[in-house]
Amino acid sequence: MPLRGFGTVNFELMLLRRMHDHQPALVRAALKNLGKSATDLRAAHAQWQRGLRGGFPGGASRYRLALGRPAVVSSRLLPAVGELAIEAWPMPLWPGLQFQVTFGPGGDVVDERLARMPDGATPAIASVADLRPWLLVIDDLESTCSPVRYRMSAGTVASHAAAVFATPDGATCEAQFSWGLLQTAMAVDAGNQQAD
Structure with missing residues (x-):
């Protein structure tokens, strides 16, 4: 096997x-x-x-x-x-x-x-600067930056996910995840975001 x-x-x-x-x-x-x-x-x-x-x-x-x-x-x-x-x-x-x-x-x-892991501490998230690759998982964002809206684009593989959310300081951000682990994140213009 x-x-x-x-x-x-x-x-x-x-x-x-x-x-x-x-x-x-x-x-x-x-x-x-x-x-x-x-x-x-x-x-x-x-x-x-x-x-x-x-x-x-x-x-x-x-x-x-x-x-x-x-x-x-x-x-x-x-x-x-x-x-x-x-x-x-x-x-x-x-x-x-x-x-x-x-x-x-x-x-x-x-x-x-x-x-x-259940006993692990969630890294602090205050601003876009805290959204560092491979540091955060989806649950970390959901606990600090809720609501988190997910997007699937054409051609996206199942292990990838995109999310839009606001950091505690009010910045609207878009992030890319692979297998639930943060890969990239950037601040975006909230006015350019399409309604889901």
Whole structure:
């Protein structure tokens, strides 16, 4: 099976493949830190894609096959949806973060992204200057800059997300995320934003 023994480092490489679209310099530094090459990154991504297309079990089984037993198992009840199961694995490349997968009542994946560990502190966000790549996750923005409006553009890959929000000092910003991790952010003219 292509995913058996995939492991955390290969999983991190797979995540880096999509981050390269936004932050090639940070990805190169991460590869050096891992002792891996761009070839290793492409191979891990291809292996993951083969696993996704290769008839492997869906839901939690896929991630357990690739990453082993989750470090965190919890649940959350949403009145309109039912009970959601949450499993997460630490990602050492991003200290304080974990890869969190949320499963619906039928076991289907409804969300998968990097998230802060439960005991992790959210970095302070006061202005655009605090929106530094690879420092913040989507939940950090939602807790400090709510409401956050998400946008999907044509051709956007599933692991990418764009968001529009206001920082506490009132600046309207647009940010790009990959796997839930902030990649880019900039202040924008609020008058040019289209209504959702």
